[in-house]
Amino acid sequence: MSGISTLHAATPGTDESTVGLPPGLLDRVRHYRLERLRRQLRTSQVAAIVLYDPVNIRYATDTSNMQIWTGRNPTRYVMVFADGPVVGFEFHNCEHVWHNVPVKAEIRSAVCWNYFNAGPEAASNARQWSREISDLLRQHAPSEHQVAVDRLDPEGLHALREQGIQVVDGQAIMELARTIKSDDELAVMQAAIDVCELGIQRMHDVLQPGMTEQELWAHLHFENIKLGGEWIETRLLASGNRTNPWMQECSPKVMRKGELIAFDTDLVGPFGYCADISRTWTVGHVRPTDDQRRLYAAAHEQLHTNMHLIQPGMTFNEFAERSWTMPAKFFKNRYSCLAHGIGMVDEYPSISYFQDHGYNGMFEAGMTLCIESYIGDEGGNEGVKLEQQVHLTENGCVPLSTFPFETDWL
Template structure:
């Protein structure tokens, strides 16, 4: 088993913490922009308000953050954003103080937890109490409009709202559409997260050596993220050697061997709640790649670059797919799940399906707009082959094309 005898905090050459360039004004302007985006989309969809349980949506609309992962699967806090009225958050027990600094929040109340974990056999009783409060607020601030956008909710609550004449609307659509276009201030927050992520990637690159486990290498990205104020990592998509084909195998205690491919997908929710979603591939020990490794990497790099070259504002999703890099038959079975997807505080609308059967089965059209941030994807692996390559780049859509938001190097000397 590999033993890393270096202690990172004592390594002055690598232990320097990055200096955060983001000012409080940038952060405050980003909050104001995001809240207004939500309100504009509510008006566009003729909704009086949005009821939000998804912690990422709550964060986007208000910047309120509290136990994000835990509350994603425990419905113990929620928020209500009125199109033309207040923003109210129902916080977890004794957590009202967490919103005191937020100008985006008008009122904090104690949450009524009517999910089974919190209410047990009292679900019906607590759900009725909860619905009564929501309905009363709609009547007070909704101007007679009872259309309520809801992103996610336990099913027991639906009939209690509908019994009072509430018309439920797909709230995830409203929020995803709001989140799709980034302001300049949002981009500053995202760029900082990406810089932190690349710092962690460089640490992984520098520490990588034969005899390490995948988990030991992956831990360096977590470390750099957390110490720079980041929050969590959505997946554990790091694999080496035969575990790179097929893709989607999460990091393990497998000991990496010299010369094998190691590939990863950061999926990192960093400072301010923004996501850095970047993939790269190296050889363990940074030894020269084999001819087959070069061939796979060259194909993945070509797919990324071709699709980035054609991507621009005003292009439809379907046009992008039709003009996109054509995946050779030998790699098609192990293609990635999408050609590209939106990115912001997490993976977001849109998800762009591959051409052919994928498009017919799950594709949908739309338009790339200026200010969208997109991740361009590639996974190249021969069915039954020994290894695969996973690459991904995060870009900003402009009227003239797309601009990479990441500056982390490619292995250009591998290109055949």
């Protein structure tokens, strides 16, 4: 329990003036997100949640510390009470990442019990960790004997149970809290999309035969980092026969004139928000073949048909049943979902094809979504990937990503 202090959370990376956000907007976003989480805790009748996922920590507190590394190494965590304090447990000598943002928090030193940090003392450290968590729970919610956790290794689960604490699923609480975006949150998301589209434009401008896929992909990273973005979740860029089937990450393959090149950005931009956009071009921006145009027209039709179909109050199952009918020759290679939520990263919901029997739910105004399409013949040579990021309003989907489609191919 050493190193206890009361600080304010920090702004990672970019500030508001860098991308033209109005003063005070980020503070309103931080307040909105923390209150969304606390409201969801109350709805779930859970007194507190322990967060290890760095994206959940970012949502609740707007603090960031080596997100990819801490995503693999559980060395910082936050405990948020529905009606009580925020307690941040920070990695060694990193209390400074909690400065200058008005999310008041009590800061303590993290107790690390992953094997990398604790070695043979992992079980002992986990017991120390669980005693501190249970003491906080008894202090701020004395009648409660359960806590939500978003991610927890078996050693920690066992240690909390030894303290008489029941663990409930925190992932559902966080996903539902993150579902509805405020107008201010949309402005911050739009800043990330704008940066992403500058990166896409850079890729478009430099694309030429003889480049490798990796060389082209590097231009998206460059623009994102230069403009205050943070990281990219995947490496989904492929060309030629590597576009079919989809989900092949970029490689040293040299791209040839006239073949298709497709990508999926999955980009976490300024302020930690995701821009998830897919487009398909020809290498060298030459006129596509008739077969390439056939694939593109089907993907374009699927995406726009489904985008115009979604309305608030529609169930996921109803949307899946009424969605664009995919010809049998494309069905085996279909994308993993028809649409999914988007925020700081991919979020709830993920809507399956009707034939795949996904879970049900209901679309609500205020959701932000990505509408997906991948079209490639079973056993075919090439495929087309398209994806559009949208805001669901009372009147339907409004595109947030504005980078043009290849409408002259249709």
